[in-house]
Amino acid sequence: MMPTEIVRTHGYAPEDLAYxxxxxxxxxxxxxxxxxxxxxxxxxxxxxAMEHALIAPSKRVRPVLLYLIAEPDAGAQESVLxxxxxxxxxxxxxxxxxxLPCMDDAMMRRERPTTHVAFGQSTAILSAIALLTRAFxxxxxxxxxxxxxxxxxxxxxxxxxxxxxxxxxxxxxxxRAHLTDETDVERLNWLKTGIFFVSCAEMGAIxxxxxxxxxxxxxxxxxxxxxxxxxADDLLDGTDDPNRIGKDxxxxxxxxxxxxxxxxxxxxxxxxxxxxxxxxxxxSSGVRHLxxxxxIDRYLTSKIAFDGK
Amino acid sequence: MMPTEIVRTHGYAPEDLAYxxxxxxxxxxxxxxxxxxxxxxxxxxxxxAMEHALIAPSKRVRPVLLYLIAEPDAGAQESVLxxxxxxxxxxxxxxxxxxLPCMDDAMMRRERPTTHVAFGQSTAILSAIALLTRAFxxxxxxxxxxxxxxxxxxxxxxxxxxxxxxxxxxxxxxxRAHLTDETDVERLNWLKTGIFFVSCAEMGAIxxxxxxxxxxxxxxxxxxxxxxxxxADDLLDGTDDPNRIGKDxxxxxxxxxxxxxxxxxxxxxxxxxxxxxxxxxxxSSGVRHLxxxxxIDRYLTSKIAFDGK
Numbered sequence: 001m002m003p004t005e006i007v008r009t010h011g012y013a014p015e016d017l018a019y020x021x022x023x024x025x026x027x028x029x030x031x032x033x034x035x036x037x038x039x040x041x042x043x044x045x046x047x048x049a050m051e052h053a054l055i056a057p058s059k060r061v062r063p064v065l066l067y068l069i070a071e072p073d074a075g076a077q078e079s080v081l082x083x084x085x086x087x088x089x090x091x092x093x094x095x096x097x098x099x100l101p102c103m104d105d106a107m108m109r110r111e112r113p114t115t116h117v118a119f120g121q122s123t124a125i126l127s128a129i130a131l132l133t134r135a136f137x138x139x140x141x142x143x144x145x146x147x148x149x150x151x152x153x154x155x156x157x158x159x160x161x162x163x164x165x166x167x168x169x170x171x172x173x174x175x176r177a178h179l180t181d182e183t184d185v186e187r188l189n190w191l192k193t194g195i196f197f198v199s200c201a202e203m204g205a206i207x208x209x210x211x212x213x214x215x216x217x218x219x220x221x222x223x224x225x226x227x228x229x230x231x232a233d234d235l236l237d238g239t240d241d242p243n244r245i246g247k248d249x250x251x252x253x254x255x256x257x258x259x260x261x262x263x264x265x266x267x268x269x270x271x272x273x274x275x276x277x278x279x280x281x282x283x284s285s286g287v288r289h290l291x292x293x294x295x296i297d298r299y300l301t302s303k304i305a306f307d308g309k
Numbered sequence: 310m311m312p313t314e315i316v317r318t319h320g321y322a323p324e325d326l327a328y329x330x331x332x333x334x335x336x337x338x339x340x341x342x343x344x345x346x347x348x349x350x351x352x353x354x355x356x357x358a359m360e361h362a363l364i365a366p367s368k369r370v371r372p373v374l375l376y377l378i379a380e381p382d383a384g385a386q387e388s389v390l391x392x393x394x395x396x397x398x399x400x401x402x403x404x405x406x407x408x409l410p411c412m413d414d415a416m417m418r419r420e421r422p423t424t425h426v427a428f429g430q431s432t433a434i435l436s437a438i439a440l441l442t443r444a445f446x447x448x449x450x451x452x453x454x455x456x457x458x459x460x461x462x463x464x465x466x467x468x469x470x471x472x473x474x475x476x477x478x479x480x481x482x483x484x485r486a487h488l489t490d491e492t493d494v495e496r497l498n499w500l501k502t503g504i505f506f507v508s509c510a511e512m513g514a515i516x517x518x519x520x521x522x523x524x525x526x527x528x529x530x531x532x533x534x535x536x537x538x539x540x541a542d543d544l545l546d547g548t549d550d551p552n553r554i555g556k557d558x559x560x561x562x563x564x565x566x567x568x569x570x571x572x573x574x575x576x577x578x579x580x581x582x583x584x585x586x587x588x589x590x591x592x593s594s595g596v597r598h599l600x601x602x603x604x605i606d607r608y609l610t611s612k613i614a615f616d617g618k
Contacts, residue, residue, distance in 0.1 A: 157446030
């Protein structure tokens with residue numbers, strides 16, 4: 001399957017992809033702007049570590065998704081970009097921590113040495129806390145009705161904590177032995193990736209003021225998309241080389257994943273099923289869906305179709 | 310100086326101290342209630358680590374201060390206790406992280422093995438993130454006008470992040486060599502302890518709806534109280550035994566503190582000056598001050614007067 005054929009299949013135009021990629025640049029400019037706007041009274045090593053982790057090559061899938069779902073008018077663009085920065089800070093914090101020696105012990109991330117390799121463990125951990133905390137501070141101060149801001153804080157907190165990302169990482173590190181079937185693995189993938197995907201998309205929908213029916217569709221969309229990304233990640237971990245994906249590979253060898261339990265073919269099928277379910281929900285949600293579909297093909301469909309399998 | 314003399318000096322009655330200590334129990338009951346109310350779908354190890362760190366012997370100075378400043382009526386008590394739990398979770402998270410091998414490498418805390426000793430480093434770090442995140446989630450959902458909640462989130466985030474506790478810990482670990490005089494050390498103490506003390510007190514004042522003038526007095530009070538506690542901590546670290554204070558001592562040997570720079574006598578004087586400045590501001594603030602003064606004597610004045618020096 002060639003990229004051009006995919007384009008025809010889903011009916012989006014080059015402008016749709018361009019719009020999604022411009023959004024990514026807007027998010028990255030805003031992230032840079034935020035770090036540069038800091039006072040000089042912050043310990044230099046700390047701000048350098050935050051920048052090292054944050055301003056590194058990345059697809060920015062989560063914040064871009066948030067933005068494309070929020071579809072802000074001109075007056076609300078800055079606030080939505082701030083929200084985008086907040087979720088990217090949370091995501092980056094989770095990567096810094098996941099990579100620590102006591103967790104995945106990774107050396108490379110986003111085409112750079114991991115933060116603890118470059119700055120030492122203590123500064124890496126502190127930079128993660130700083131990014132995480134900053135995210136909540138940003139949301140509390142965006143231009144939006146306070147009731148919207150408190151909802152956003154609440155949704156984000158739930159997706160990170162002991163019933164979200166943190167729970168997923170704990171099970172991934174210390175509970176893999178108890179995972180025996182696809183249901184267990186999908187629950188882990190849900191906690192590790194799905195729940196935070198959903199919260200990013202939901203934040204965009206909440207900011208936009210969607211009805212609860214639309215919100216439900218956005219959640220369904222993001223849930224399947226997150227699971228598709230996690231399954232693709234498991235596939236790439238087993239088959240790809242580190243130079244292409246910018247981080248360590250084979251970190252999951254020996255762990256129960258859809259790939260290790262049922263093989264690559266089944267994992268690829270599962271991934272495609274999640275992508276299809278995500279598209280269905282997205283198209284019904286009322287969001288301008290073509291830029292998002294363009295991104296899905298670029299970052300997901302084309303990756304798992306790689307090498308013709 | 311005997312405790313009874315102190316009592317007479319500052320004019321508080323046994324009821325004042327009893328009231329402050331009851332507040333501590335109310336906070337601890339609420340913390341327990343919160344953890345018990347969790348679903349069974351959380352990884353057992355994670356919730357056990359959170360509980361190990363959180364439900365351990367502690368004076369709960371920060372949340373008690375918040376409560377005594379907020380002085381909630383019956384209808385607002387639950388909300389303020391929730392706020393108390395939030396700041397105690399943040400404080401506990403900071404202790405878990407400070408104790409890690411890559412930071413202070415401490416074995417004992419709150420009369421127990423530190424969280425990483427009991428549960429391993431990865432679970433310790435994850436439990437700290439879970440507590441920190443939970444704190445923001447709790448604040449976002451208390452019964453209070455949304456505009457108050459967003460202010461509370463903002464104040465808390467600022468005191469934790471790269472201009473607050475995190476900055477303090479970074480300087481403490483990696484920047485001590487650059488500390489040469491009392492101003493530097495006081496700035497570090499401000500970041501490590503003062504700023505979070507102020508944010509806890511400020512949160513109580515914001516919830517209560519204080520005027521900006523009163524808020525200023527509360528900030529002054531808490532700033533001096535926090536610096537007094539940090540100076541007392543430095544004194545105890547050099548002179549006390551671990552069984553009495555429930556954590557490792559001599560962790561700061563070789564570090565620049567008021568004690569190491571100017572000796573115990575000067576440090577004790579500095580501490581007493583901060584206590585006096587704190588009392589002055591407190592008495593002008595309009596808060597019922599006697600229970601707080603009773604606590605100051607119990608936890609601070611009597612400690613640094615210990616062994617008659």
